[in-house]
Amino acid sequence: MREAILQTGGHPRPASEWHLRAPYDWRAALAVLLIATALFWSGQRMEVGKMLNLTGEAVAAGVGLKDESQVGKGLGRMIGALFPFVIEDRRELARITDLDRDALPMFTRIEATEVTTYHLNADTLQVEQQVEVKEYLVHPFGYLTKVLSKMVETFEIAIWATIISVLLSIPLAFFGARNYTPNRFAYSASRGVVSFLRSMPELIIAMFLVLGFGFGAIAGYLALGLHGAGFLGKFYAEDIEAADRKPQEALTALGAGKLRVLRAAVLPQVAPSYVAYTLYILDRNVRMAAVIGLVGAGGIGQELKGRYDTFEYGHVGTILLVIFLTVFVLDQVSARVRARLIG
Amino acid sequence: MAAAAILQAALGTGREGQPHLSFRDLRKVYADGVAALDGVSAHVARGEFCVVLGPSGSGKSTLLRVVNGLTDLTSGQMMLGDTALSPKSLRGIRRRVAMVHQQFNLVERASVAANVLAGAVAEVAGWRAMLGWYPPELRTRVCEVVARVGLDEIHLPRRAAALSGGQQQRVGIARALLVRPEVILADEPVASLDPAISREVLGLLREAAREQGATVLCSLHQTDLAREFADRIIGMRKGRVVFDGKPALFDDRAEAELYEGLAVPSPETKEKAYA
Ligand SMILES: Nc1ncnc2c1ncn2[C@@H]1O[C@H](COP(=O)(O)OP(=O)(O)OP(=O)(O)O)[C@@H](O)[C@H]1O
Ligand SMILES: [Mg+2]
Secondary structure, eight states: HHHHHHHTOOOOOOGGOOOOSSSSSSHHHHHHHHHHHHHHHHHHHHHHHHHHHHHHHHHHHTTSSSSOOOOHHHHHHHHHHHHHHOOOEEGGGOOSSSOOTSSSSSTOOEEEEEEEEEETTTHHHHOOEEEEEEEEEEEHHHHHHHHHHHHHHHHHHHHHHHHHHHHHHHHHHHSSSTTOOOOOOHHHHHHHHHHHHSSSSSSHHHHHHHHHHSSSHHHHHHHHHHHHHHHHHHHHHHHHHHSSSHHHHHHHHTOOOOHHIIIIIIHHHHHHHHHHHHHHHHHHHHHHHHHHHTTSSHHHHHHHHHHHHTTHHHHHHHHHHHHHHHHHHHHHHHHHHHHHOOO | OOOHHHHHHHOSOOOSSSEEEEEEEEEEEOOTTTTEEEEEEEEEEEEEEEEOOOOSSSSSHHHHHHHHTTTSSSEEEEEEEEEEETTTTHHHHHHHHHEEEEEEOOTTTBBBBHHHHHHGGSSHHHHHHHHHHOOHHHHHHHHHHHHHHTTOGTTTTTTTGGHHHHHHHHHHHHHHTTTTSEEEEEEEETTTHHHHHHHHHHHHHHHHHHTOOEEEEEEEEEEHHHHHHSEEEEEETEEEEEEEEGGOOHHHHHHHHHHHOOOOOHHHHHHHOOO
C-alpha cells in the first residue's frame, strides 16, 4: 500500500483498486488445523477418551440407564461416607483424668454405650461374649466449634498472606512496569522475581518453610504470601503500563516526579482493578490455606489431613462444608465491595 | 523560590517589555528526520497572551512542548526569564509553567476536586502527595479556582468523566491556575469544543491569566478566535516563523500566506528581521 502511494507520487489509487483483506484466510485455517492436531495428540496422552467413557457410564448409571459403574461406585462410597457430618465431640471418659462428674463443662453430657466384644477363652476353647459399658463425654457442637475456630485461624493465615503479597508486590510492580522502572536491569530483575514466585507451587514453598519455621501458621502465610506476590506483582505492573498516559503527562509537565505521578495520575485509574485482584488473592488464599495445611503449615488443612488419614470421613465432611460456606460468604462480600468501587 | 516568582508575576517587576520567554534558533529534528522546528526565534513579553497559528504539522505543539521540556531540543536555547532550559533546570521550570491540554488530560475516574488538587502535586511535601492529604489552604484555593472557571460546588465531588467537554476543559484550566504559574501553555485548548463554548473558555483563560499576571502561549486553529483574543500572533509554517506581530497586522493576506504558503519568506530575510 505504502509503495503504491509513493509510486503514484502521493496520488492514492482509485477505490476500485483497493483491497480490504478478509478476516480469515488460509493461515487461519492452518492454525485451526494445527491446534486440532495438537489437541488430538495431547488428548491421547491425557486419556481423554477414557475419561469421557467412564464419566458417561457414571452418568448413565446415575439416571438408571445402566446397572453400575466403576467410577460411580468408588465416588459414591466415598461421598456416602462423608454423611452424616459429625458436629459433636465425643471422648472416652476413661481417658479423661481430672473430670468432676458433678460439675461437667458447659453443654456437655455423659453418654453410656454398651460395647459387646467377643474373644476366645483359652481354657474352654469357647468364644465368649462380653458386654462392657463405655462412657463418653459428649459435647454436642464440640467438633463444629473446633472446625470453626480452625477456619478462623485459616482466615487469619489468608489475611496475613494477602498483606504480605500486597506489600511485596508494590515495589515489584514499580520496578516491573516498563514506563516507571529506573533501568532495564531493575525491570528484568523484578520481572524475574515475579515469575519465579509465581512458578513455585505454594505447597512446595510451604514444605520448605516448614523445615525452617516449624509446623504452624508462619510457614503457611509466608508460602501463600510469596506465591501471591508473584501474581499481584505481574498484574499490578501490567495495569500501570496500560493506564491512560494523558493525565500522567499532564502532571509530569507540572514538574512532578515519577512517584507523585504514579500516586496522583495512575493510582486512581488502577485502584478498582487492584482491589479486584487483591480480593481474588484473598479468596484464593482461603482455599489454598486449606490445602497447604496438608504439609503441616497450620490452619484447617492440618485438621483435614488428620481426619482423612484416620478414615473419619464424617469429620472430613464437616470440614469441607465449612470451607465451602466460608468461600461462598467471602465471594458475596467481595462482589459487593467491587460493585461499590466500580459504580 | 516559587513564592518569589509568584509575587513577581503578580506585582510586576518593573521589567515589563523584557521578554519573559525567549526562543533562540530552536531546532527540533525527530528521529525520523522530520524537522518540526527549523530555526524558530521569538520573544514573548511578560503577561502577553500570545497565540501560535499555523497549518497542521507546522510545529505548534512541538514549540509549546519545548517550553516545559516535554520535547527536548536538537539545538537552540529556550529561556524563561533569566533561566535557560537545561536538564538541570527542567524541574524548576516545569513548576513555573502550567499546561492546558487539547484532550484535557484529566484522570477521568477521579473527582473534579482531586483533578484540580493534582495541579499542586509537585509543590506539596512528599508525604502529603503520597497520602493525598493536601494542606487546608490548598483546598480553599481549589474552591477559589473552580469557582473562577465557572463551575459550581456541586461539581467538586463529581467524576471528571461525568462532565461535558467544555466543563472538563474548565477543570483543566483550574488545575493549571491552582499554583499560580508564571506561564500557561495551552495546546489547542478549544479544539474539541463548539464555537460558543470555545469563546467562553478562551475568554476565561485570558482573564484568569491576566489577573495572575501569567504569560500565555496558546496554539489555535481558529484565526477568528486568534484575532479576537490574542495580544500577539506568531504564525508558523513548516517549522519556521512566518508571521510575528499584533493581531491587527494579521490580515487576509497574512492568513493566506500562512495557510497556503504564498510568498514564504526565505530563512535569510527572516534572520535579517531578527538581527
Ligand atoms: N513524536 C514525534 N515523532 C516524530 N515526528 C513527530 C512527533 N511529533 C510530531 N512530529 C512531526 O513533527 C511535525 C510537527 O508536529 P506538531 O505536532 O508540532 O504540529 P502541529 O502544528 O501541532 O500540528 P497540529 O495542528 O496538527 O496539531 C509534524 O510533521 C509531525 O509529524
Ligand atoms: Mg498540535
